[in-house]
Amino acid sequence: MFNIDKNIITERYQNLFSALGSIFIGICIPLVASSPSAMGVSAFLGFICILLLPGRKILFFSILSGFSKPLGLVVIFLFLAWLPAVFDSVDIVKSLGVWFRILGFIIVATTFYFFLLSSNLRRRLVLNSLLIVSLVSSFVGLISIHIYSPILSIYRLDSVDYINAAQTLKYYGSVEGCMSIIVLWAGFKLSGIWRALAILKVSLGIILIFSVDSDAGLLALISGIVCGILVIFESKIFSKRISGLSISLIFILAIILYSILLANLPSTPNLADHQGQLFTGEFSSSISPNILDTHRQHIWAFSLDQALKSPLIGYGIDVSNYLPGAQVIVAQFNQAFIPGHPHSWFLEVFLETGALGLFALVTSLFVLLWCWHKVGQSKVYDVSAGISIFAAFWSSSMINFSIWSSWWQGMFLIITAIVLAFSSNGKQNQHRTWQAK
Numbered sequence: 001m002f003n004i005d006k007n008i009i010t011e012r013y014q015n016l017f018s019a020l021g022s023i024f025i026g027i028c029i030p031l032v033a034s035s036p037s038a039m040g041v042s043a044f045l046g047f048i049c050i051l052l053l054p055g056r057k058i059l060f061f062s063i064l065s066g067f068s069k070p071l072g073l074v075v076i077f078l079f080l081a082w083l084p085a086v087f088d089s090v091d092i093v094k095s096l097g098v099w100f101r102i103l104g105f106i107i108v109a110t111t112f113y114f115f116l117l118s119s120n121l122r123r124r125l126v127l128n129s130l131l132i133v134s135l136v137s138s139f140v141g142l143i144s145i146h147i148y149s150p151i152l153s154i155y156r157l158d159s160v161d162y163i164n165a166a167q168t169l170k171y172y173g174s175v176e177g178c179m180s181i182i183v184l185w186a187g188f189k190l191s192g193i194w195r196a197l198a199i200l201k202v203s204l205g206i207i208l209i210f211s212v213d214s215d216a217g218l219l220a221l222i223s224g225i226v227c228g229i230l231v232i233f234e235s236k237i238f239s240k241r242i243s244g245l246s247i248s249l250i251f252i253l254a255i256i257l258y259s260i261l262l263a264n265l266p267s268t269p270n271l272a273d274h275q276g277q278l279f280t281g282e283f284s285s286s287i288s289p290n291i292l293d294t295h296r297q298h299i300w301a302f303s304l305d306q307a308l309k310s311p312l313i314g315y316g317i318d319v320s321n322y323l324p325g326a327q328v329i330v331a332q333f334n335q336a337f338i339p340g341h342p343h344s345w346f347l348e349v350f351l352e353t354g355a356l357g358l359f360a361l362v363t364s365l366f367v368l369l370w371c372w373h374k375v376g377q378s379k380v381y382d383v384s385a386g387i388s389i390f391a392a393f394w395s396s397s398m399i400n401f402s403i404w405s406s407w408w409q410g411m412f413l414i415i416t417a418i419v420l421a422f423s424s425n426g427k428q429n430q431h432r433t434w435q436a437k
Helices: 008-014 016-028 036-051 056-066 068-089 092-116 120-146 148-155 170-190 192-211 217-236 245-263 293-310 345-375 378-398 406-430
Strands: none
Touching: 008 245, 008 293, 016 036, 016 092, 016 120, 016 406, 036 092, 036 406, 056 068, 068 092, 068 345, 092 120, 092 406, 120 148, 120 170, 120 406, 170 192, 170 217, 170 378, 170 406, 192 217, 217 245, 217 378, 245 293, 245 378, 293 345, 345 406, 378 406
């Protein structure tokens, strides 16, 4: 149901599912404040609405054509590179399930991209919905933390109860760090009163990040802002073109700093042969805890040591906490030695998919940046938003959630699809479109 030549007012009313699909896509990310499940339901409903539109066959072939482009081909290579780790996993069922889930999110995000690509109305409706619901989520979060916590229970569709709202919403701080960037971009894209609402939303988001004490959220926000400013500044120097120089320098600096941290990690006790479920020994730090907390230093050290024992294909996707010694409770930290995952996407992917899987992922990320660079020759501000979100997500993931977390991955993929749809819409006449009826 794509026809970019129709009058935009006529298109507004021609199909209810088109509007609903756009709204569900827009609200799914800020609904993470309610729960990751709410995000999943919204994204699923948006996907279903799109499938209910005429032109499903054309959509299918559009998606297939997308996978024949450089970014699509490198994604195929990525999933193939992860398969050896899946079938050699210590828990094949779990690893295979995560592999298929990520593939599903890629397909959903690609569907959203092609759906939005063909219609300016849909793209604007996505941004309207995103901005409004993100503003509501931030308001609810701050009210629940500082005034009345049961409002968060209501927002989460739980029983009305007093809760530790700051602790409950700590995960959302990372989302705010990434989402604030796209909200600010959306406000200026929509113009008018939306700019003021976007600035208000970003202000509330920053307050929320500090209220929940989210270091990962703050890192995401700072990284995204710095990269966005550098991209725009670079475009001014090179006559509205993006050379990629500033981003390259940032990534080189990040690699150097991360390598220094890894080289100075402490020696960690071997808990694989530890008798019992409680370890009462002392863990010391070799890096200042003000830079990297002691527990995280030993998580990283353990992950790196184990990864080097199976460097080619790793131990299997999302199984790091199943490794010997990982579930031993450390009295000093009052939690498992590896509490779920290595808290660094780089080490997690290396540990669980080996050098092969890590190489494939890094290659995919470079190709995505290359795509942004190509688009940036004509749409600097859209590309600065895309690269900012890229930097925010991957820097935050260095000290944050498991990279296999479905809602965390989904957030990045869906936001990227939205911004890419805006960045690529100038080329949409080259694509076959869904005919509106």
